[in-house]
Amino acid sequence: MKKGLLIVISGPSGVGKGTVRDKFVKDPELNLAYSISMTSRSMRPGEHDAVDYYFVSRERFEEAISNNELLEWTEFVGNYYGTPKDKVEELREQGKNVLLEIEVEGAMSVKAKCPEALTIFITPPSMEELEKRIRGRRTEAEEIVQQRLAKAQREMNLVSEYKYVVCNDDADLAAELISVIIKRHM
Ligand code: 5GP
Numbered sequence: 051m052k053k054g055l056l057i058v059i060s061g062p063s064g065v066g067k068g069t070v071r072d073k074f075v076k077d078p079e080l081n082l083a084y085s086i087s088m089t090s091r092s093m094r095p096g097e098h099d100a101v102d103y104y105f106v107s108r109e110r111f112e113e114a115i116s117n118n119e120l121l122e123w124t125e126f127v128g129n130y131y132g133t134p135k136d137k138v139e140e141l142r143e144q145g146k147n148v149l150l151e152i153e154v155e156g157a158m159s160v161k162a163k164c165p166e167a168l169t170i171f172i173t174p175p176s177m178e179e180l181e182k183r184i185r186g187r188r189t190e191a192e193e194i195v196q197q198r199l200a201k202a203q204r205e206m207n208l209v210s211e212y213k214y215v216v217c218n219d220d221a222d223l224a225a226e227l228i229s230v231i232i233k234r235h236m
Contacts, residue, residue, distance in 0.1 A: 054081070054142040055235055056164050057149045059228075060157045061172030062202030064184035066218045067151050070172060073225035075149070080232050083146040085138050088114060091129035094189050104134070122152070122159040127197045131156070147232065153201075154208045161211070168235050170228060171212035175219040177203070 061067050075082050088104040090111045099105045106114075111130040114120055123132030133150055141148045150160065160167055174180035184190075184198055209215055214231050218224040 051143075051145045054083075054145050055147040055232070056138070056142060056160070056167040057082075057147060057232060058157045058160050058167050058169045059149065059151045059172065060154050060169075060205065060212070061218070062174065062180055062205045063153075063198045064180050064187065064202070065172050065174045066183065066221055066224075067172055069221045070218055070224045070228065071149070071151060073221060074229045074232075077229050080229060081145070081147050081236075082232075083141045083148050085133055085141075085148055085150050087131055087133055087150075087152065088120070088123075089129060089131045091131075121163070122156040124153060124155045126153055127194060127201065133160075147236065154205045154211070158208070158211060168214075168232070169212040170214045170216060170231060171209050172224065173206070173209065173215060173217050175217060177206075 059067060059071070071084070074080065075084060086100065086104060088106055088111060090106060090108045093099065093105050097103070108130065111132065114132065115123060119135060120132040121135040121138055123130060131153070133152060133156065138148050152160070157169060161169060174183070180202055181199060184195055216224050216227050
């Protein structure tokens with residue numbers, strides 16, 4: 051059986067990666083499996099453990115780092131985020147195309163370890179629009195919003211490290227473009 055693709059999607063926080071993803075993951079032809087990340091951040095309203103993330107304590111996360119359980123990990127705005135390694139390999143061996151939705155530092159370490167990874171960056175139509183979307187979420191303190199915006203700016207500087215760049219002006223269109231890109235690589 052052909053090994054599945056490793057697909058890495060990044061984009062600044064608030065760009066709408068989740069919305070776009072929810073649209074293209076429904077396409078059965080893509081044969082996708084979403085890799086659920088581990089995080090030490092708290093759950094937002096509407097999120098579920100083992101669906102959106104594996105929500106763990108900082109101690110448990112640090113144990114996962116020491117045990118080499120993660121393909122990559124990073125600290126983002128005061129919290130840990132990382133990709134559990136075993137599941138990714140297992141799914142790819144089963145022929146599934148595995149999707150990681152991670153920030154740029156993590157994406158760069160995945161690229162170094164797995165140069166065959168298909169990397170896609172989602173950009174906002176403008177930084178003003180991004181700020182509006184981050185504030186629209188209304189779940190975070192101003193300080194965190196500022197940190198997310200600063201990180202977004204740094205992330206935008208790494209766009210050229212990705213194989214494809216898709217603008218999320220219209221989520222349906224962005225999802226369609228990503229489907230086409232994945233199909234071209236299957
Ligand atoms: P949020 O707190 O908004 O859910 O996620 C913050 C950022 O962490 C997003 O850019 C998201 O893509 C990224 N992220 C989520 N999971 C992982 C992961 O496993 N590894 C890395 N490096 N980043 C992640």
